[in-house]
Amino acid sequence: MKANLTPMRPAGEGAVDETELIAGALGGDRTAARELYDRHAPRVFRLIYRLVGSDELAQEYTQDTFVRVFQRLGQFRGEAAFSTWVHAVAVSSTLTGMRRIKRLRAREAELTEAASVAASGPDGDPHLRDRLRVELTRLPERLRMTVVLHDIEGFTHREIAEMQGIPQGTSKARLAEARSRLREALAGVATE
């Protein structure tokens, strides 16, 4: 599946090289830090929003992510793309936050998903689409995250593996298991 992504390495013509920005931020240059933030925050926010489904939490976890990014910038070795490293921090911050409030989120999810189902548009096959959304939210966290990262956000298995600190094979296996569960859950609906 090809994803319609914003560039992973946005430094292009006329733009300051990201390595220089990182060096600047490390030296306390807030303009450089802000530039790094501006380049990556929108996508990080979008990803976190997909994972938590709440504007307020997405803002909170995005802030946590960039606080950690700038506090640990010295630990970035350049072995992976900077954006992958930032997203790894984002996934970690989000998981930490979600575990902290898991109980509340689990209960709120019922109504949130019900609300999003009720707000579905009229096109396509609404019943199947709504069920897919619901079944997606019912997946265990590790499987749902893999589906969101791979099928919805368009990350590769290599990037997902780097973000989550797991082997690529594990990411592939999780995706296969998630899809299998979704197919099973939607089997009855698809034939209706």
Add this chain to the structure above:
Amino acid sequence: MDDKELERRLGELRHTWRVAPEPPLDRMWAEIEEEAFAPAWPRRWVRTLLPLAAMLVVGFGIGQVAPPLLHLAGKGEPTRPEQQADATGESARPDQDAEATAPFVGVATDYLERVTALLVTLAEESRRGQPVEYSKEQARDLLATTRLLMNGPRVSDQHLRQLLDDLELVLAQIVRLPAKPAAPDVYLIDQALDQREVLPRLRVLLAENPTSEP
């Protein structure tokens, strides 16, 4: 459904499932800048510890006076502090107990009454199709009180815990309503109230715990 079809359906979700609003970049940056670049001490610790300290003080206060009321909920019959003392074989000091617990019972009953009033108003106005007017501040305040009660170490009664859980869920939904909530938003909350029988349970609890005010 085969894998290709599922993949196609999942791909469609990219445009429809949890599509993020525009992030408030400047506002978030202000927080990040303050947190990440400000001197680590004392601001971060003070900001972390002050609310905790405040919560501890309030929580301790509630915990000290909570048991008599909290044990009432969900039981077949209401129990009075003096009855509890009898049951445990401790010397009964009804006047002292009543005096000690009266402030909390008043506060807690007031809390339950305020929750009930808010939910009843919301439910009735939505059923009549009238524009819903509510105080977000009030809902937020009630949500905070609910969470304080939930985190109280002595809320051991399962029924009360479940009721507080459900109230927290509903109040959290109310707090998240837009300034002028649309009918479907309110309908979902109304439905949650119905399904969980929140109002009947609240009324039973209030009937079993009449206000301490004359």
